[in-house]
Amino acid sequence: MNSIILLSALGLGNLFLGFRRSNRLLLPVMMLILGLVLTVNFLDWNQGPQSFFSGMLIIDNFSVAFTGIVLLTALVLVPFSQKYVLDEEANLAEYYSLLLFSLVGAIMLASYNHLLMLFLGIEILSVAMYVLAGSDKRNMRSNEAALKYFLMGAFFTGILLFGMALVYGATGTLELSSISFSVQNPVNASLRPMLYIGMLLMLLGIGFKVGAAPFHFWTPDVYEGTPTFFTAFMSTVVKTAGFAAFLKLLVQVFPAATAQGVWLPTLTAMCVLTLLVGNVGAVAQTSVKRMLAYSSISHAGYLFIALVAFNGALEGASANGIMFYSLAYSVATVSAFGVLKLVADARHREDYAGFQGLAKTNPLLAFCLTVSMLSLAGIPLTGGFFGKFFVFMAAVENGYIGLVIFAVVMSMVSIYYYLRPIIAMYMRDADDATTEAVPVPVTTFQSGALLVLALLTVLLGVLPGLLAGVL
Template identity: 90%
Template sequence: MNSIILLSVLGLGNLFLGFRRSNRLLLPVMMLILGGILTVNFLDWGSTQSFFNGMLTIDNFSVAFTGIVLLTALVLIPFSQKYVLDGESNLAEYYSLLLFSLVGAIMLVSYNHLLMLFLGIEILSVAMYVLAGSDKRNLRSNEAALKYFLMGAFFTGILLFGMALLYGATGTFVLSEISFAVQNPAPGFESLKPMLYIGMLLMLIGIGFKVSAAPFHFWTPDVYEGTPTFFAAFMSTIVKTAGFAAFLKLLVQAFPAANAQGIWLPTLTAMCVLTLLIGNVGAVAQTSIKRMLAYSSISHAGYLLIALVAYNGQLEGASANGILFYSLAYSVATVAAFGVVKLVADARQREDYNGLNGLAKTNPLLAFSLTVSMLSLAGIPLTGGFFGKFFVFSAAVENGYIGLVVFAVVMSMVSIYYYLRPIIAMYMRDTDAETAEAVPVTTFQAGALLLLAALTVLLGILPGLVAGAL
């Protein structure tokens, strides 16, 4: 709860800093704010606190996922330095929107009441709608914001309709009480089962849209491509981490009963297979790196869905730990990838693979960082991505989903092709007139890239630092 209060208060305070137009002050202040809140967040480790009559609960689960969200935001901020150097007049507003969106993300990992789930999604989403269209003179950015807003509003309606049906069937919005009503049906409950099951499926669809799960993924490539790269990275990591934590809480705490699993489990399994297939096959055909990373984001939603399918009925079990580790490894690698893509695009005005030609000669640090992130996203050993997939697949095998794991492994092999394409361009192709100059990199950005690469390798060598934390 301290994190929510601090983010809200400091987000408002940051707007007043903006009136002074102190852009050069804003970036270090923002980093200090996030670093301080990240430290404060872990002070709640080992304790359980409830707020608003139990609608929000701060426990180890919420503290761990909040830590990933805040760490991701902290290492992402240095890549906004171009806005500082260009004298972006709306920079304070952008930063405040990011802080407010983090409030929504924390609510998503801490909710115990469907009303708080809805509020968290909306606080996070409204900020993202605005930031997607923040490049106002760019038609692609305008298109991305409009598509994201219209699709988001539509699927929010589906989510709300599902919540209304759940309330009609169970008489409550509290997760534990929904679970009790499902497992201990009252007289006449049989006639309400269709309402319960339809509500359950509509909620799966609504949250599936937020995490880019197929077949509700169709907005992702266009929105990621049009959204400014800095905010697309935020969307790809923080929104997905918070969304899957919320997804896990919903399934584990509200629908753990066997009769409920009979409805959502086949649907979730089908979504998982379809997401893996579309994400990986779609990424192969892309020529734009941002679109490739968008399809990559879809495919990684499929791997995280495996952990949801294979959950063992506990919020602090193998599936939860798998999602926690995978989210951290994925976020670290994805921020590094988007960071390099942004720096290259800013300097060379290109977002295709050819824009990376010869980067290993002109900018060895950028090439090394992008290589480590690509290898991690592909799941190559000695990177965090390898153990992320290992923990998720292990949880699935333990629960008998061997066929699903085999399919996921095949899709992982497919992903190696498109993750190697940037590496080949950087190390095996020569520069041309457009790519001969070195890409400018500030000290903040170089430090962030080195930290991200070190974290990726550290997670691949010592996974026990995070694995089993829940």
């Protein structure tokens, strides 16, 4: 709760700093704010469940862990906003405050104990993302991305709310434990169809928020049109918070065997379709940014495996798998988008050809992007390998061997498109007649952030026991 209060208060305070019209002051202030909130968040570790707003919000180790991931992701992402610092016309104070407010929504998604708080968290997070997607007002692609994201987001929010209304009509409550009791001990059998329909509609609504197929169609266009800095935030923080909310919904609200018979086939089908669409779609892309968009879809499929195989507790293998995978994915994805932003700003290209010769002009950028691509592909000695390993082990332990085999095949497919940027950087010479031969300007601050991300990726791959099993 202290994290929510600090983010809200400091987000408002950050807006007043914008009156100074000094963007150079805002970047260190933003880093200080996120570092402070991250420290305060972990002070709640092992403090026992803390209830707020009449039990509508619960702070426990589960919420602290996922809150830590989203705050750390935002902290390591901020250095790549350097372009806005140098742009005197950029409304950087507003951008940063919107990011802080969206983090409040992300924390609520990891801490809710009432469906009203789930809805508020999604809306606080989503509204900020709608605005930031269209922040580049002079770019038609950014305007188009914001419009698509807003319209589709509003449509699926309606579906989510309708599902909540049906669940309330069938159970008479919006509190998680009370809904769970009604699901496991139904009083009126005639209300079961209403409950199950509401349950499925809620799954569809949250499935859209995490970019799961077949509700993924907005993702490539929105990711491509949104400014790269905000795309990185969207593909990491939003996805991590969404899956934390998804896990709580399934474990604490619909754990009964009869309920599983309704949502489990739907979730399994979404998992398979998401893996297929994400990996096959990424193969066909010529833009690195669109490839990372489809990559985001595919990783939602891997996280779905842990949801399908959940063992009925927020402290089990599925929760630990999702937590570790979310951290490894977020670190690698921030690094990939960070390098992409630097290259795109300097060379004005987002295709694979834009990365040609990068190993010669900027060996540090090439190395960090290589580490992130290998991690996203699940290559050993990276965090992505153990992220997939823990998720697959949770599925195998619960008998979903066929699903794991399919996921392994899709992982093999992903190696193709993750190696394409590496091949372009190390095995393709830049054409001197174009801008590819120009070194990409990188600040010391950004170089340090990329090195930290690469080191953390390798550390998670070499010493996964540091975080495995903490929940």
